[in-house]
Amino acid sequence: MKTVRFNKQALAILAAFGGRPRVGEKLVAVRDVANRHRADELQEEHPRVIHAKSVGEVERVVSQETVERLKPARVDLKPPVQEKTSTEGEETGVGKAPVQASEGLEKLIGKIHYEDKDEETDLRRQKVKEMMIHAWQGYKNYSWGANELKPMAKTPNSQNIFGGSQMPATIVDAADTLFIMDLKDQYKEARDYIEKNFSMTKSTSTLSVFETTIRFLGGLVSLYALTQEKFYIDKAREVGEALLPAFNTPSGIPKSNLDVASKHASNYGWANGGQSILSEVGSLHLEFLYLSRIANAPIFEKKVKKIRDALEKAEKPNGLYSNYINPETGKFTGSHMSLGALGDSFYEYLIKSYVQSNYTDRQAKNMYWDVSDAIQKHMIKVSKQSKLTYTVELNGGQPQHKMGHLACFVPGMFALQAINEDTEEEKSRIMTLAEELAKTCHESYIRSETHIGPEMFYFNDMDEATSKHSENGYIQRPEVIEGWFYLWRLTGKTMYRDWVWDAVQAVEKYCRVDSGFTGLQNVYNPKAGRDDVMQSFFLAEFLKYAYLTFADDSLISLEKWVFNTEAHPVPILNH
Numbered sequence: 001m002k003t004v005r006f007n008k009q010a011l012a013i014l015a016a017f018g019g020r021p022r023v024g025e026k027l028v029a030v031r032d033v034a035n036r037h038r039a040d041e042l043q044e045e046h047p048r049v050i051h052a053k054s055v056g057e058v059e060r061v062v063s064q065e066t067v068e069r070l071k072p073a074r075v076d077l078k079p080p081v082q083e084k085t086s087t088e089g090e091e092t093g094v095g096k097a098p099v100q101a102s103e104g105l106e107k108l109i110g111k112i113h114y115e116d117k118d119e120e121t122d123l124r125r126q127k128v129k130e131m132m133i134h135a136w137q138g139y140k141n142y143s144w145g146a147n148e149l150k151p152m153a154k155t156p157n158s159q160n161i162f163g164g165s166q167m168p169a170t171i172v173d174a175a176d177t178l179f180i181m182d183l184k185d186q187y188k189e190a191r192d193y194i195e196k197n198f199s200m201t202k203s204t205s206t207l208s209v210f211e212t213t214i215r216f217l218g219g220l221v222s223l224y225a226l227t228q229e230k231f232y233i234d235k236a237r238e239v240g241e242a243l244l245p246a247f248n249t250p251s252g253i254p255k256s257n258l259d260v261a262s263k264h265a266s267n268y269g270w271a272n273g274g275q276s277i278l279s280e281v282g283s284l285h286l287e288f289l290y291l292s293r294i295a296n297a298p299i300f301e302k303k304v305k306k307i308r309d310a311l312e313k314a315e316k317p318n319g320l321y322s323n324y325i326n327p328e329t330g331k332f333t334g335s336h337m338s339l340g341a342l343g344d345s346f347y348e349y350l351i352k353s354y355v356q357s358n359y360t361d362r363q364a365k366n367m368y369w370d371v372s373d374a375i376q377k378h379m380i381k382v383s384k385q386s387k388l389t390y391t392v393e394l395n396g397g398q399p400q401h402k403m404g405h406l407a408c409f410v411p412g413m414f415a416l417q418a419i420n421e422d423t424e425e426e427k428s429r430i431m432t433l434a435e436e437l438a439k440t441c442h443e444s445y446i447r448s449e450t451h452i453g454p455e456m457f458y459f460n461d462m463d464e465a466t467s468k469h470s471e472n473g474y475i476q477r478p479e480v481i482e483g484w485f486y487l488w489r490l491t492g493k494t495m496y497r498d499w500v501w502d503a504v505q506a507v508e509k510y511c512r513v514d515s516g517f518t519g520l521q522n523v524y525n526p527k528a529g530r531d532d533v534m535q536s537f538f539l540a541e542f543l544k545y546a547y548l549t550f551a552d553d554s555l556i557s558l559e560k561w562v563f564n565t566e567a568h569p570v571p572i573l574n575h
Helices: 039-045 047-051 055-061 064-070 105-109 119-143 169-180 184-197 209-227 231-247 285-295 298-313 344-356 362-378 405-419 424-446 479-491 494-511 536-549
Strands: 206-208 257-259 264-266 380-382 389-391 393-395 398-400 402-404 456-459 464-466 561-563 569-571
Touching: 119 169, 119 184, 119 494, 119 536, 169 184, 169 209, 169 536, 184 209, 184 231, 206 209, 209 231, 209 257, 209 285, 209 536, 209 569, 231 257, 231 264, 231 285, 231 298, 285 298, 285 344, 285 569, 298 362, 344 362, 344 405, 344 561, 362 380, 362 405, 389 424, 402 405, 405 424, 405 479, 424 464, 424 479, 424 494, 479 494, 479 536, 494 536
Parallel strands: none
Antiparallel strands: 206 257, 257 264, 380 389, 393 398, 402 456, 456 464, 561 569
16 A cells, blocks of 8 residues: 655544554544545545545545445444433433543543444444343343343353352443443442442452452452542452452462452462463553552552562563463463463553553563564464464464464554554554454454354364364453454554444344343354353453444543453553
């Protein structure tokens, strides 16, 4: 594609196609139109567009016929179920404060004016919103106050990561999604329950330190950031303090599990003989750092800084991190390395910590860029049949040619890296890598009967981006949608919106039941049945990322916010 030079007033006209300013720089108004149309063609046919100073001027320059011709083909949409006025609120995102949110909300986040006036995008956004209402209502009717719902049995799901502890995982996980969607009544239900009933003393079984951090602590600090209601700080601090005993190891590397009542911490026996797990110990930084700042409690930041220091110091063959680390010695054990399960969010949090710090955390930046180089050298492959780019796992230095659904967060990670590269050449190269990996994740979806991707997909003589013999279920994972969301925001290519919409339609068709949404036993055989679990992260992540894909970029702007690995947004410092 050709490169066009623009004056300062129109520096973002090609934003979506290779020239978007890095996050943190102010985007000019004309980008809002450029993102929706092919900017190079607009400039070629209408040279005066580069002198436009506003969206209105661009619209006047470009004929309606040209705009319509350059838009993607429309698809038939089934109108969503109509929502009650009292529940829906005005379609202003978080622009109008929900019940009992702070008066300073609009000043904090900004009033939202949706850029997309076309019926198609509006219907897509409203459909995702209706799906959220349906999921929430099912949980409220049959599992209120419990962790998760079994929507087919219409009972609470007791076989979840929080065991028998009746902690409201779905309520805390979903509350910020309700807030962002401006579902005032439902948000108030969640808010009031958290204020009156949430307590770590209700934990009656061993908890995952990682899951409690990303879902409960992440959800609570995000709710404070969005609403400025101080009781959320108190609840978040309660969670953080309850988890501190897990960090009492010689190296500072926390253990995986904690009995809150007895303060006894332990690791899984299956984790290489009782080791700590990279993705878990490396995915606490965003939440603990922000909690330290809002609670004025340095202890939390100190704990995660000690983890980071230990990981930086530990020996890493070929610059890669093993999935397991000994909490006593702080040394890596074993030689299994993965961008999917056991490794994934550690890498995600390195670059996101750099972003969260407002690009001042040099340790996070250096660690991320070093390991990114190692990943590109040792863990990225291309398939023989269709030349699909994919990630591999390493075991004993040998590649295992499989890619987990979890690893489909990597396109978003590389996209964040791309916009923070120093040279145009590197920005283009890394963004291309992100898009190629996103394409592979898309192939894993469209090659199944349901057009939903499997838990794991392989690259061998029998399979290419498929998994027809094992690990072919779907448990409502959001990582594929997450990657496409980032690529939509950072490239503006409508293809990613369309891919998200296709996935939303597939989930609506195959996963929706009377009282919520459920996973699938086999994505290649719709008749194989459903798993009868509505994961809390379906509401926290899948529906949030889908909704934001069809909303204006200013709604939880990537210039001001960073998402934790459970899709809970926390502010970039000094924003």
